[in-house]
Amino acid sequence: MTDEYEHYEAIVVGCGPGGAAAAARLADHGVETLVLERGTEAGSKNVSGGLIYGEESAPYTLADLFDGFREEATERPVTDYYIHNVAGNKVKTYDLTDLHEHDTDWCDAVLRREMDSWLERRVHEKTSETGGGVLTNVRVNGLLEDDGEIVGVTCDELEPITADLIVAADGVNSELAREAGLMDWEEPEEWFQGVKAVVDVDPDAIDDRFDIGSDEGAAHLFSGDLFDDVRGGGFLYTNEDSLSIGTVFHLDSLLEREAEPHELLDALLTHPLLAGWFGNEYDEREYAAKLVPDSKKAAHREPYRDRLVLVGDAAGQMQAQGPIIKGMNHAVTAGALAADAFAVTRGNADPAAAGRRYTKLLEDSGTMAKLRPRRYDLARTVGEREAVTSAVERVLESPLGSLAVGNPIADRLLERAYNSPLLVSMLPDTKTGYVSLPTLIAEEHGKTIHWESEIEPPTLEERIGDLTYDTDVGNPHIELLDQSLDASGAAVTACPVSAEDFGGGCYRSEAVKTNGTEETLVSLDTQPCVECGTCAVVADTEWEHPRGGKGVEYREG
Amino acid sequence: MIEGHSHVNNGHIPTGVFMRSIVLTKGVPDFSEGAVSFDEEGHLERGKTPTVMNPNDEFALQAALQTKIRHGGHVSGMSMGPPGYAEVLQGAMETVYTDDSYLLSDRELAASDTWATAITLSAGLETYQEEVADIDIVFAGFKTADGETGQTGPQTCWAMDWPIVTHVVALDIDPDERTLRAKRLVEGDVDEIETVEAPLPCFVVTDPEFEPTYRTASQRLTRKRLRAETEERAADHEEYLTTWDHADLNLDPDYIGLDGSPTIVSSVDPIPKAPSEREATMLDPDAGDGMGEVLEEIQPYAAEAGD
Ligand SMILES: Cc1cc2nc3c(=O)[nH]c(=O)nc-3n(C[C@H](O)[C@H](O)[C@H](O)COP(=O)(O)OP(=O)(O)OC[C@H]3O[C@@H](n4cnc5c(N)ncnc54)[C@H](O)[C@@H]3O)c2cc1C
Ligand code: SF4
Numbered sequence: 001m002t003d004e005y006e007h008y009e010a011i012v013v014g015c016g017p018g019g020a021a022a023a024a025r026l027a028d029h030g031v032e033t034l035v036l037e038r039g040t041e042a043g044s045k046n047v048s049g050g051l052i053y054g055e056e057s058a059p060y061t062l063a064d065l066f067d068g069f070r071e072e073a074t075e076r077p078v079t080d081y082y083i084h085n086v087a088g089n090k091v092k093t094y095d096l097t098d099l100h101e102h103d104t105d106w107c108d109a110v111l112r113r114e115m116d117s118w119l120e121r122r123v124h125e126k127t128s129e130t131g132g133g134v135l136t137n138v139r140v141n142g143l144l145e146d147d148g149e150i151v152g153v154t155c156d157e158l159e160p161i162t163a164d165l166i167v168a169a170d171g172v173n174s175e176l177a178r179e180a181g182l183m184d185w186e187e188p189e190e191w192f193q194g195v196k197a198v199v200d201v202d203p204d205a206i207d208d209r210f211d212i213g214s215d216e217g218a219a220h221l222f223s224g225d226l227f228d229d230v231r232g233g234g235f236l237y238t239n240e241d242s243l244s245i246g247t248v249f250h251l252d253s254l255l256e257r258e259a260e261p262h263e264l265l266d267a268l269l270t271h272p273l274l275a276g277w278f279g280n281e282y283d284e285r286e287y288a289a290k291l292v293p294d295s296k297k298a299a300h301r302e303p304y305r306d307r308l309v310l311v312g313d314a315a316g317q318m319q320a321q322g323p324i325i326k327g328m329n330h331a332v333t334a335g336a337l338a339a340d341a342f343a344v345t346r347g348n349a350d351p352a353a354a355g356r357r358y359t360k361l362l363e364d365s366g367t368m369a370k371l372r373p374r375r376y377d378l379a380r381t382v383g384e385r386e387a388v389t390s391a392v393e394r395v396l397e398s399p400l401g402s403l404a405v406g407n408p409i410a411d412r413l414l415e416r417a418y419n420s421p422l423l424v425s426m427l428p429d430t431k432t433g434y435v436s437l438p439t440l441i442a443e444e445h446g447k448t449i450h451w452e453s454e455i456e457p458p459t460l461e462e463r464i465g466d467l468t469y470d471t472d473v474g475n476p477h478i479e480l481l482d483q484s485l486d487a488s489g490a491a492v493t494a495c496p497v498s499a500e501d502f503g504g505g506c507y508r509s510e511a512v513k514t515n516g517t518e519e520t521l522v523s524l525d526t527q528p529c530v531e532c533g534t535c536a537v538v539a540d541t542e543w544e545h546p547r548g549g550k551g552v553e554y555r556e557g
Numbered sequence: 558m559i560e561g562h563s564h565v566n567n568g569h570i571p572t573g574v575f576m577r578s579i580v581l582t583k584g585v586p587d588f589s590e591g592a593v594s595f596d597e598e599g600h601l602e603r604g605k606t607p608t609v610m611n612p613n614d615e616f617a618l619q620a621a622l623q624t625k626i627r628h629g630g631h632v633s634g635m636s637m638g639p640p641g642y643a644e645v646l647q648g649a650m651e652t653v654y655t656d657d658s659y660l661l662s663d664r665e666l667a668a669s670d671t672w673a674t675a676i677t678l679s680a681g682l683e684t685y686q687e688e689v690a691d692i693d694i695v696f697a698g699f700k701t702a703d704g705e706t707g708q709t710g711p712q713t714c715w716a717m718d719w720p721i722v723t724h725v726v727a728l729d730i731d732p733d734e735r736t737l738r739a740k741r742l743v744e745g746d747v748d749e750i751e752t753v754e755a756p757l758p759c760f761v762v763t764d765p766e767f768e769p770t771y772r773t774a775s776q777r778l779t780r781k782r783l784r785a786e787t788e789e790r791a792a793d794h795e796e797y798l799t800t801w802d803h804a805d806l807n808l809d810p811d812y813i814g815l816d817g818s819p820t821i822v823s824s825v826d827p828i829p830k831a832p833s834e835r836e837a838t839m840l841d842p843d844a845g846d847g848m849g850e851v852l853e854e855i856q857p858y859a860a861e862a863g864d
Contacts, residue, residue, distance in 0.1 A: 006773050034774050124781075133778045159772050 018312025076217030112557030304355025
């Protein structure tokens with residue numbers, strides 16, 4: 001039955017770091033590989049904070065797979081690394097260089113449009129040599145099945161295509177992983193939401209204000225009381241001629257606090273600590289947002305079904321190592337390993353042979369242990385339980401708590417603790433780790449900042465206005481299934497381009513009178529959507545990505 | 558590694574079939590704002606107005622490209638005009654990846670009307686068949702942005718004695734049967750579409766509604782490869798350009814240029830109705846009736862030509 005379809009040996013869906021690594025490695029093995037990317041160019045749909053790690057222990061890094069990657073596709077290498085504990089105007093800064101350098105061969109800041117489009121060109125060159133290539137503006141919209149077995153993909157723009165291997169490197173909110181029944185979009189606890197601004201700053205001013213050379217870069221993290229008790233933190237990374245500044249929060253915590261993501265970002269942007277780095281000028285190039293899976297909870301231990309393998313965010317392989325976020329590097333490792341697995345099982349009659357081998361390679365290379373440490377599963381059961389949390393919280397709030405944290409020895413110990421990869425990876429995801437402790441540290445040890453910030457970030461309306469969209473008129477990619485406040489109301493605040501009392505966003509709630517009774521209903525307009533994926537989890541929707549080339553187009557990422 | 562090499566074609570790129578197409582393009586003054594230049598009396602200053610490709614030829618080129626991508630083959634751009642029209646052909650190469658260009662250019666050809674142009678173009682096609690290769694399809698756009706007569710295509714076709722399909726919005730070719738199936742607008746009406754069939758070789762006049770479709774990955778990869786290859790080729794366009802003058806074309810100067818042009822433009826007001834907007838049915842050159850219709854269509858101009 002499937003004979004009539006076009007066939008490639010391997011199909012890779014998505015040309016982010018995971019897809020690029022998989023495709024490059026497949027081409028190295030001589031496999032005829034077709035890469036399908038929905039963006040008009042790779043990177044036009046993608047967002048990251050921006051630090052890509054080359055881990056010493058990783059079997060593959062982008063620099064191994066692509067000659068010239070660091071010279072041509074990245075911004076600045078990170079040479080300085082700090083965390084700032086903030087309590088009001090008091091800030092206590094720790095040098096995190098030790099933690100940052102642990103297992104780090106290299107680490108560069110990146111902007112995704114530039115990085116991914118560079119990768120796309122290299123991948124096209126490589127895959128063309130083995131009979132395939134990269135096609136952009138093509139959205140895969142489903143799996144092709146034959147008698148219940150996955151044999152290929154279906155697309156909005158092309159006829160169905162079959163393949164011996166299908167790599168779902170389609171990122172967070174992977175439609176393929178969901179259709180295969182491997183991932184769901186149900187639990188807010190399994191996700192972070194990342195929001196980011198790219199701010200224009202002159203390269204000389206960056207060197208000057210961060211006290212770095214033109215081939216050096218700085219990374220700053222922020223935690224404490226500036227985010228309205230929402231669990232998460234902020235980051236600032238230096239690019240060649242811009243700054244990437246953003247926030248990453250636990251999605252369940254955002255919902256609990258009914259926080260507005262853009263306001264939390266603004267809280268960081270307008271903190272006096274950052275004022276000096278802007279030089280009282282603020283020129284935002286781009287506002288962006290995306291969901292981020294939490295590998296500790298979401299990484300699939302057996303990410304395959306039939307000929308389909310999941311790599312990167314699609315498989316939940318995004319590691320939040322305390323304040324350090326590692327998604328891109330693991331996507332690269334996983335993509336390359338999936339390709340290797342296919343190469344050694346090529347010709348095997350069992351369609352799932354590659355997937356099984358890939359799973360084993362993830363284990364054997366130690367990747368799965370980083371992504372989903374078993375010790376975390378243990379720590380979580382104790383540490384996250386509400387009762388324990390509040391007990392610890394009460395201690396911290398007590399005079400005893402500040403005494404414990406506040407003495408000079410504690411200060412040194414704390415800095416060391418922050419730099420311990422083991423402790424950091426075990427820090428349970430509670431308010432304690434993100435908010436209470438940093439706040440206390442700042443109160444006890446922090447220096448007070450005596451100036452104000454005069455920065456005025458753009459409004460949500462201005463941010464949406466500055467983005468580039470190719471709207472698929474009359475063909476919205478998200479359908480709101482349940483308009484009730486109960487089912488979908490959370491999206492009004494959690495959607496990064498919507499807000500309570502803002503009519504120009506995606507989600508809004510309005511009081512509607514029917515038969516004399518007044519009811520508040522939620523409505524949706526997908527035009528300003530930045531495809532972050534949040535409402536797929538927090539609202540009752542039928543959620544898809546737009547057709548190839550349609551929707552938002554990031555220029556920075 | 559022989560294994561690896563067999564993947565390069567993998568049956569995705571059609572082999573064994575080869576369609577040779579010619580696209581007729583024309584340069585027109587650039588009417589876009591800022592580019593166009595008029596003298597004090599409001600007459601168009603051709604010399605000062607840049608020349609661009611007739612916008613409607615774009616659709617003919619797209620149709621030719623689709624044929625090449627789907628079936629493999631070769632596309633030549635052909636234009637008649639002053640040496641400056643080479644740029645138009647170069648533009649065609651850049652946008653739709655023609656393989657080479659043929660410019661019919663001669664001072665004797667200046668001031669040709671549509672009739673003389675048609676004679677010259679058909680001489681160009683004849684010469685091409687003799688010196689280069691047999692042609693399967695000739696594509697032409699619909700109306701030029703300046704003359705707006707829409708006659709050149711049908712007239713050239715008549716001169717070649719091939720069937721013609723006009724107002725084409727979609728195209729399918731069966732290279733084995735050597736037939737072409739086209740969806741065309743009936744009376745230029747977007748709501749009324751008919752499907753017609755014609756034997757090759759034939760003439761295709763595309764409608765601005767023409768949309769190429771590439772529904773397989775291999776077609777899209779081929780298009781991408783052609784684009785990359787063309788970038789180099791277009792930069793070096795002269796290498797791929799052949800210019801033919803009236804001697805090369807074996808044309809008697811009496812029948813071409815101003816002398817061979819029966820049409821005298823007295824005023825630019827009454828734009829003759831394009832023949833293709835009339836009842837343009839599919840014509841089979843073998844069936845005498847069909848050709849009779851073409852002759853009828855062309856009759857007024859042919860009669861004038863004899864005056
Ligand atoms: C604010 C923020 C900060 C972050 N900070 C960091 C950081 O500092 N360091 C780090 O390593 N990671 C960071 N991450 C995480 C990182 O961005 C991801 O883990 C990483 O991008 C995952 O790579 P991937 O290849 O799996 O998926 P992606 O990079 O998301 O690529 C998926 C690709 O698939 C395409 N696609 C999706 N669906 C389809 C479809 N149906 N058909 C065709 N194509 C499709 C997309 O267009 C995209 O190009 C951050 C994320 C955010 C949001
Ligand atoms: S509508 Fe949904 S996917 Fe789009 S930006 Fe808002 S939350 Fe994200």
